[in-house]
Amino acid sequence: MRVFGVIKDISLAGYLIRTFVVGIIAFFVGRYLSKRTVSQLTAYDFVLVWVLGALTVAPLLDGEISFTYIVVPLLTLFFWHYVISSISLKNRKLSLFFNGKPIILIDDGKIIRKNLKKHFINVDLLMSELRLKNIFDIAEVKYVILEPNGHFSIIKYQPHRPVTPTDLNLIAKPVDLPLVIINDGKLFEENLIKCGVDKEWLMNNLAMYNIEDITNVYLATIDSFKKLYISKKA
């Protein structure tokens, strides 16, 4: 039975083996791509993802498409993608060319018609994007920027922004990333040490939640004020 190479009449079993191989290749292609999240993709990346997807499955469409015909294009695409990414990291001007520039659509409350026209964004689309960002009155908007990944950044005039503790001369609690100390009944001692507590302290505190055994805890976290969050196994 022939699986690889150019085959005119490929059997069902041949296709199934090919599917298996394609699945493995797709995994590695995805691995390579996952470095940037999908929502950060620029228009160009976006199309590239589609192309890679279509390329990878091509041997399943037609027996005459051999794996050489997909592996070479795949490697070629990776090669150019790699070249362009490294150039972009080195040179800011070229990076802006390859990845696109942010475009200002509203500048200090004024709609820049030229930029809207250049990017074929009509007023309906602009208003609809504002609504999606919970802005129903365009007069509240100071800046609108079309980012290279196609998302709109919208900055309101200051009076229309929420009141912050600074406005009221209040001092807010600092940002705190609690550490996980128990996950699914397993203790992470290094995180305990980082917070300056020990196992005995933890057991005493767990006793207040009527927990005697660590294995009964599904998740426990601790913040820098040594405050615990505990979720028991149901």
Add this chain to the structure above:
Amino acid sequence: MDIHAIFFKGETLNILELFIRTSILYFVLFGSTKVMGFRQPGILTSYNFLMAAGISHITASRMVNPKSRLVDAISITVVYTLINLFISYLYFKAPSVVSQKPIILVKNGKLIKNNLSKAKLTIDNLISILRQKDALNLEKVEYLIAEATGDFSVAVNNNNLPITKIDMAIEPSQDILSQILIYKGKIDEKILKKNRLNYDWIEKELKSNNIDNINDIYLGLLTSDKKLYISP
């Protein structure tokens, strides 16, 4: 290597020729997305999505199919791009012809049943959308609009929104768009001029940060209150 073969024959290519064929198509595709780039993933309407999927599939299958010729692939991509450009131009010039209207689903806390079926949404869809938009209470929703891009916008009653500075009569301070002024020791003159700043100002800012040489700066951001944020 046979240049004629790369363009006109698909079946006899060796690995190097395949590499060149794919590279050419890659840059054709790059140019095509560059031209069409105005409609980017974030503002995809279903139509744009279709176009992106289409053009990628064309180039991809042309890259791999031994029976296809490169000239065909290039011409198809170019024409397809032109069609897309033309339709996008229509979106701008004559939106009433091509673009879909937003549909109002909820108005002043009341469902508009007719429009709900027009948008092909079940009541469970609707409740799920409201939850995702942090509007847990239907009666407090002033507007729920199904946008042409396929997303939904929600306006809740103003009394249920965070307090803004205008509500509290707080004086606004100076506020501009944060911009990259210095990158790898190089000053962006355009931004400097636009904000009516000069070199003396930069020097003063550098001095107050105890930096003698501008080349030591990796990133200098002009912050929204017109100060220089420096990261060496």
